[in-house]
Amino acid sequence: MSTEVRQMFSSIAPRYDVANEVLSFGVHRLWRRTAVKLSQAKEGSHVLDCATGTGDLALAFKRKVGTTGRVVGTDFCPEMLESAPAKAAKAGLEVEFQVQDAMALTLPDNSFDVASISFGIRNVDDPVKCLQEMARVVRPGGRVVVLEFGQPTGPYGVLFRFYSKTVMPTVGGLLTGNRAAFQYLPRTAAAFPAGERFLSLMDQAGAYSERAAHPLLFGTAYVYVGTVR
Numbered sequence: 308m309s310t311e312v313r314q315m316f317s318s319i320a321p322r323y324d325v326a327n328e329v330l331s332f333g334v335h336r337l338w339r340r341t342a343v344k345l346s347q348a349k350e351g352s353h354v355l356d357c358a359t360g361t362g363d364l365a366l367a368f369k370r371k372v373g374t375t376g377r378v379v380g381t382d383f384c385p386e387m388l389e390s391a392p393a394k395a396a397k398a399g400l401e402v403e404f405q406v407q408d409a410m411a412l413t414l415p416d417n418s419f420d421v422a423s424i425s426f427g428i429r430n431v432d433d434p435v436k437c438l439q440e441m442a443r444v445v446r447p448g449g450r451v452v453v454l455e456f457g458q459p460t461g462p463y464g465v466l467f468r469f470y471s472k473t474v475m476p477t478v479g480g481l482l483t484g485n486r487a488a489f490q491y492l493p494r495t496a497a498a499f500p501a502g503e504r505f506l507s508l509m510d511q512a513g514a515y516s517e518r519a520a521h522p523l524l525f526g527t528a529y530v531y532v533g534t535v536r
């Protein structure tokens with residue numbers, strides 16, 4: 308499974324940012340800023356962004372933690388990481404990027420104030436293991452922040468499902484040449500536990516003293532925040 312996921316991201320990597328910008332109408336930027344705010348990261352904080360892809364959330368964190376802070380962005384797909392260092396350099400931000408599997412990080416215990424993952428946790432083979440691993444590298448009292456799609460309900464939900472099932476595969480396919488990836492991504496978003504159901508995964512991880520779900524845009528996405536025991 309993870310080999311297939313890696314290959315899929317590898318094939319869309321060069322056009323990932325364009326597709327993300329177009330398909331989200333730029334809203335992903337606002338959601339990332341909300342995730343950074345809810346993490347309570349501050350000047351000087353040490354942050355790990357898992358499944359960082361092309362690095363957008365890592366860059367948003369670096370803007371927050373400043374030159375005295377440290378941000379490490381990791382992903383298990385080297386092709387997704389390829390454009391990240393140049394993006395960081397262009398923005399004048401110093402961020403380290405490493406190839407790492409979010410379920411088996413080769414980083415020491417308690418070495419970060421915050422660990423994050425955006426639109427990545429639904430792609431890992433074992434989300435509970437990933438939540439444990441992220442908590443392991445965060446100091447007690449630090450935070451794990453997850454940004455992930457939800458399943459909005461009501462009339463907006465109907466519209467959103469239509470958009471995900473028809474517009475996304477067509478436009479994503481045209482932009483990246485991989486229509487199947489843009490069928491897979493909304494399909495996994497529709498099936499992945501959201502809201503209270505995701506909070507139970509955080510409980511199963513057994514690593515958090517507190518956890519909360521913050522819905523964004525009528526539940527189109529959520530920011531989940533866990534305080535590490």
Ligand SMILES: C[S@@+](CC[C@H](N)C(=O)[O-])C[C@H]1O[C@@H](n2cnc3c(N)ncnc32)[C@H](O)[C@@H]1O
Nearest residue numbers: 316358359360382383384387408409425427430
């Ligand atoms: C939809 S992209 C999100 C990228 C980025 N975080 C963002 O918000 O744009 C999902 C990313 O998760 C990565 N990924 C999936 N499973 C992973 C794992 N087990 N370990 C590390 N990265 C993983 C993929 O390579 C891909 O870059």
